Amino acid sequence: MDRSQFLVGLSVALFCLGLLGVIVRRNALVMLMCMELMVNAVVLSLVTYAARAGSTAGAAYVFLIFVVAAAEIAIAIPIVLLLVRQRRTLDVGAYTGLGG
Amino acid sequence: MTETVLLYLFSAAALAGAVVMLIARHPMRVALGLISTMLALACLYALLGVHVIAVFQVLIYVGAVMVFMVFVIMLLDTRDPSFVARYSRLLLPGALTAAVLAATLAALLARHHGGRLRPPGGADFHLQPFSVAFLRDYWLHFELTSVLLVVVVVAAIAVIRGRGGRDG
Numbered sequence: 001m002d003r004s005q006f007l008v009g010l011s012v013a014l015f016c017l018g019l020l021g022v023i024v025r026r027n028a029l030v031m032l033m034c035m036e037l038m039v040n041a042v043v044l045s046l047v048t049y050a051a052r053a054g055s056t057a058g059a060a061y062v063f064l065i066f067v068v069a070a071a072e073i074a075i076a077i078p079i080v081l082l083l084v085r086q087r088r089t090l091d092v093g094a095y096t097g098l099g100g
Numbered sequence: 101m102t103e104t105v106l107l108y109l110f111s112a113a114a115l116a117g118a119v120v121m122l123i124a125r126h127p128m129r130v131a132l133g134l135i136s137t138m139l140a141l142a143c144l145y146a147l148l149g150v151h152v153i154a155v156f157q158v159l160i161y162v163g164a165v166m167v168f169m170v171f172v173i174m175l176l177d178t179r180d181p182s183f184v185a186r187y188s189r190l191l192l193p194g195a196l197t198a199a200v201l202a203a204t205l206a207a208l209l210a211r212h213h214g215g216r217l218r219p220p221g222g223a224d225f226h227l228q229p230f231s232v233a234f235l236r237d238y239w240l241h242f243e244l245t246s247v248l249l250v251v252v253v254v255a256a257i258a259v260i261r262g263r264g265g266r267d268g
Contacts (some may be wrong), residue, residue: 023198024194037118059230074168
């Protein structure tokens with residue numbers, strides 16, 4: 001197995017672990033962190049291919065992804081804090097009635 | 101040889117961090133697992149020769165995003181019920197979904213092995229061409245990220261202040 005294939009396999013494993021975490025964990029913050037793990041897994045495969053192709057565009061794209069991920073967290077955490085302020089819990093099972 | 105050993109070592113560290121994230125009870129331990137995974141990934145990027153992305157990873161992810169996350173975890177109540185019971189009742193379907201997805205992706209990966217992606221004339225990654233291209237060809241994107249960050253700051257303040265700015 002060559003190196004790139006191994007790293008893409010690692011990215012698949014990390015993505016699946018992150019997805020599992022998002023589905024099975026109850027704590028809203030832990031779910032957010034598992035989503036970050038999924039983003040990191042996808043970035044790993046992008047970096048693997050970009051490094052293999054020697055592409056500067058890939059590296060610039062990774063920088064943009066990092067900034068967007070930081071922005072996503074900066075929006076998601078205030079929303080979680082608001083939910084905690086209203087419902088007094090981080091348990092996503094308690095957030096019923098969020099529709100509409 | 102050393103590089104191969106380091107590659108396997110850091111990959112194992114990244115996987116171990118991800119597993120800790122799944123089984124740890126307290127969110128702070130989950131955050132530490134995520135930080136170790138991100139640091140291991142940064143080491144993998146450095147091993148691949150893309151040092152600039154390794155630095156981005158440490159500075160932006162570990163330095164900014166995760167420090168923010170750790171602060172928020174410290175702000176919250178540790179007696180929350182979700183800290184005691186780790187898993188929701190979706191444990192079995194979630195595990196099945198992840199297993200099916202992992203098997204599918206692994207089968208795809210095994211089928212497409214070894215194809216060379218390097219374009220004709222493609223060189224190894226070097227910092228100098230990247231820096232020149234980044235500030236000459238991608239300056240607009242770089243500037244747009246600052247606009248995005250300003251929008252995010254405004255949106256975060258708007259979310260926290262809520263309707264009519266009651267108790268912001």
